[in-house]
Amino acid sequence: MKDKRETAAFAEVNCQRLGALAGLTTSADAPAPAAEQWGEIERRLDRRWGGLSLQRSWPALAVSALAILCVGGWLAARRPLGYSVEGCTLVADGVFATAANREGVVAFADGSRMSIEKGGRFRLDMLPFGHGGEINIDDGEARLAVVHRAGARWAVLAGPFRIDVTGTRFGVRWARQQGRFHIAMLEGEVLVAGGAIPPSTHLRAGQTLSADLSVSSFAIADEHSSSAEAPHAGATGAALPAEKIHLDSTGQRGSRLMTVPPRKHSAMVAHIENPVAVGAVPRSGEATPHLAPSAPSEPASAESPAAPMSPQLLPPSPFAAAPTETPPPTALKPVGVHVFFGEGGQLGHGLTGDTWVAGGEGTTFSTPASWDDRTHLRPEAGLLCTSGTVAGLSCVNEGTPRILCNWDRNWGVAIGWNTRADLKAWGDEAMGAIAVEFRGRSASYRLNAHLKGDPSERIYCIENYKSGQVVRPSMFKSECWFDKGDTLADFTRVDLFNLQSSSGASYVAFRYCISGITLYP
Amino acid sequence: MEVALSTMVVSPQLDQAAASAPDSSDAGLVRAARAGDRRACFAIWSKYATLVQRLVWRFLGPGPDYADVCQEVFLRLFKRLDELREPAALQGFVVSVTLGVARNESRRRRIRAIVGLVPEDVLPAAPGLPAQDEAREAARALYQLLGTLSAEDRSLFVARFVEKMELTEVAAAHDISVSTAKRRLARLVERVNARLKSSPVLMEYVGPLGQGRDP
Numbered sequence: 001m002k003d004k005r006e007t008a009a010f011a012e013v014n015c016q017r018l019g020a021l022a023g024l025t026t027s028a029d030a031p032a033p034a035a036e037q038w039g040e041i042e043r044r045l046d047r048r049w050g051g052l053s054l055q056r057s058w059p060a061l062a063v064s065a066l067a068i069l070c071v072g073g074w075l076a077a078r079r080p081l082g083y084s085v086e087g088c089t090l091v092a093d094g095v096f097a098t099a100a101n102r103e104g105v106v107a108f109a110d111g112s113r114m115s116i117e118k119g120g121r122f123r124l125d126m127l128p129f130g131h132g133g134e135i136n137i138d139d140g141e142a143r144l145a146v147v148h149r150a151g152a153r154w155a156v157l158a159g160p161f162r163i164d165v166t167g168t169r170f171g172v173r174w175a176r177q178q179g180r181f182h183i184a185m186l187e188g189e190v191l192v193a194g195g196a197i198p199p200s201t202h203l204r205a206g207q208t209l210s211a212d213l214s215v216s217s218f219a220i221a222d223e224h225s226s227s228a229e230a231p232h233a234g235a236t237g238a239a240l241p242a243e244k245i246h247l248d249s250t251g252q253r254g255s256r257l258m259t260v261p262p263r264k265h266s267a268m269v270a271h272i273e274n275p276v277a278v279g280a281v282p283r284s285g286e287a288t289p290h291l292a293p294s295a296p297s298e299p300a301s302a303e304s305p306a307a308p309m310s311p312q313l314l315p316p317s318p319f320a321a322a323p324t325e326t327p328p329p330t331a332l333k334p335v336g337v338h339v340f341f342g343e344g345g346q347l348g349h350g351l352t353g354d355t356w357v358a359g360g361e362g363t364t365f366s367t368p369a370s371w372d373d374r375t376h377l378r379p380e381a382g383l384l385c386t387s388g389t390v391a392g393l394s395c396v397n398e399g400t401p402r403i404l405c406n407w408d409r410n411w412g413v414a415i416g417w418n419t420r421a422d423l424k425a426w427g428d429e430a431m432g433a434i435a436v437e438f439r440g441r442s443a444s445y446r447l448n449a450h451l452k453g454d455p456s457e458r459i460y461c462i463e464n465y466k467s468g469q470v471v472r473p474s475m476f477k478s479e480c481w482f483d484k485g486d487t488l489a490d491f492t493r494v495d496l497f498n499l500q501s502s503s504g505a506s507y508v509a510f511r512y513c514i515s516g517i518t519l520y521p
Numbered sequence: 522m523e524v525a526l527s528t529m530v531v532s533p534q535l536d537q538a539a540a541s542a543p544d545s546s547d548a549g550l551v552r553a554a555r556a557g558d559r560r561a562c563f564a565i566w567s568k569y570a571t572l573v574q575r576l577v578w579r580f581l582g583p584g585p586d587y588a589d590v591c592q593e594v595f596l597r598l599f600k601r602l603d604e605l606r607e608p609a610a611l612q613g614f615v616v617s618v619t620l621g622v623a624r625n626e627s628r629r630r631r632i633r634a635i636v637g638l639v640p641e642d643v644l645p646a647a648p649g650l651p652a653q654d655e656a657r658e659a660a661r662a663l664y665q666l667l668g669t670l671s672a673e674d675r676s677l678f679v680a681r682f683v684e685k686m687e688l689t690e691v692a693a694a695h696d697i698s699v700s701t702a703k704r705r706l707a708r709l710v711e712r713v714n715a716r717l718k719s720s721p722v723l724m725e726y727v728g729p730l731g732q733g734r735d736p
């Protein structure tokens with residue numbers, strides 16, 4: 001027994017000696033990891049960040065190719081939903097405006113309809129494959145009748161609010177300047193979210209929802225019950241009186257008709273069919289030309305462009321009897337103030353400064369197109385967006401702890417805003433916390449703050465900032481990249497914030513939009 | 522519309538902000554790399570490239586394509602970062618991924634040797650072998666011996682006897698329990714010693730059983 005144990009121990013010792021011998025094979029002459037090795041890794045990362053190696057994963061590639069063929073064939077059979085537009089002026093790609101004296105109507109190929117009140121402005125983003133799309137109401141009132149269809153995805157966006165639709169009829173009104181949002185349900189159900197409204201707030205036929213960004217409140221009323229329904233837990237909206245909904249019929253729409261076939265997302269103008277009936281597509285700012293009545297189109301179907309309007313299918317304005325201005329809920333305790341983005345980039349509701357975009361020397365902007373190093377960033381459809389590319393960093397001493405790169409010049413891109421129009425510190429108006437909602441490409445974002453009077457090189461920041469994250473002054477650190485340093489006591493001395501997307505080791509394309517800034521006491 | 526001061530103020534601050542490296546702790550690097558920060562990926566590579574290279578070198582022996590294997594390790598590492606439950610445990614994860622890639626490479630080489638594409642585990646002339654002739658010959662013999670082991674056994678050998686990992690570390694690196702690691706190591710020691718007897722060079726190097734000299 002003892003011999004057995006000794007033999008095992010000796011065998012173990014032999015293995016240890018062999019292991020030490022193997023250890024000798026790594027001599028000091030072995031080449032150190034070279035910087036070009038990282039370059040090759042990064043190149044291959046770019047090629048297969050999704051994870052497939054062409055050389056070694058051919059079985060997976062073969063299966064994937066087969067799957068792609070199948071899915072591709074299936075997708076090829078699906079096209080974006082076509083639509084026709086009447087009484088609207090095309091002011092930008094996918095963006096329409098109704099005239100000041102008449103309403104516009106959109107008829108989708110599946111029979112869904114939307115009418116926009118005069119003076120309205122909206123954007124259509126149809127799903128490139130599949131059924132449905134996003135209707136972004138920039139300003140004004142719309143009535144929708146969405147035909148229920150399995151697999152369809154429809155959403156209506158209005159400022160920070162989102163309505164997910166299946167099959168239903170409802171009216172929606174968005175007053176951008178006042179930050180007021182109103183929806184009145186006629187049929188079916190929708191899910192509403194945004195602002196103070198909790199995600200997936202359910203609205204059914206007969207209910208109305210009013211929200212006011214300026215006081216961060218919302219209220220739901222039900223015409224079928226005498227008392228208003230309290231909103232979801234956590235919301236502080238007071239009840240509004242139930243609104244009376246009139247079901248008036250609507251008259252015949254005007255004669256202008258633009259028939260738009262299924263299209264790719266960004267190529268709408270080039271695909272307009274039947275130019276004789278349609279006429280020239282109006283450019284941005286042009287008045288809608290008078291056109292002769294169009295020839296009758298074929299009935300709407302899922303595969304063909306939409307037929308002329310069937311106004312009877314459209315819901316009448318549910319706001320006909322509603323007061324022009326939604327009475328602000330009273331006795332509310334605001335949970336947050338949503339900052340208003342003015343057309344020229346001026347902020348309102350809690351902040352008075354301007355919005356802007358800035359980039360390092362390696363940054364090239366696609367959006368805004370007219371960026372000239374010191375330009376306001378104007379919102380489009382309620383979003384502050386920027387896109388472009390950032391050159392890769394140039395570094396020395398790569399692969400060593402003493403690596404040095406040109407971070408100070410090629411620092412990336414930032415969307416920023418001053419807290420006050422006079423560029424002074426925020427002062428007594430300062431709030432206790434801030435949240436920035438944004439969306440964009442996957443990247444590491446940093447929220448920065450600067451104090452009035454501090455040296456320009458000193459900032460306070462939050463690394464890896466996530467959209468909607470509510471942050472207080474104590475969370476901003478002077479060395480956030482090391483998660484240490486001084487913290488802010490409050491925001492009273494802050495004169496600007498910005499949301500930064502940093503440069504990286506290689507060339508990168510960026511695109512991100514700020515959709516909302518919320519201030520909290 | 523021109524902005525008079527606002528953007529003039531921002532650049533120097535951003536300069537400073539951007540001049541900073543990401544959080545240099547393992548946890549910070551993992552979080553940043555998961556968020557797509559290439560600087561963090563680069564920092565991870567800078568920190569662990571030497572370890573990975575050493576492990577690959579010791580596992581496969583010095584050869585012309587070890588650099589490709591090292592690259593594959595990092596590609597797989599970045600792809601699998603989301604699987605790392607505890608970001609602070611990055612080093613163990615790096616070792617685990619490296620051994621996994623090396624095992625695959627070992628199997629691949631064996632298959633290629635079987636189909637006659639390359640000779641199996643023949644050490645080419647390369648830097649990294651011991652300078653003394655005796656040790657050099659012994660090292661060649663050792664890798665020939667290791668070449669007869671399965672990829673799993675070879676991986677265990679490198680982890681336990683070359684890298685001198687603790688039993689718990691060996692188990693973690695191979696995603697097995699400590700008791701399983703203990704059992705497999707015991708069997709591995711038996712196999713190595715059985716094959717050691719058929720290698721006069723190695724027998725000479727380690728000396729009589731239990732009385733070998735230090736290398």
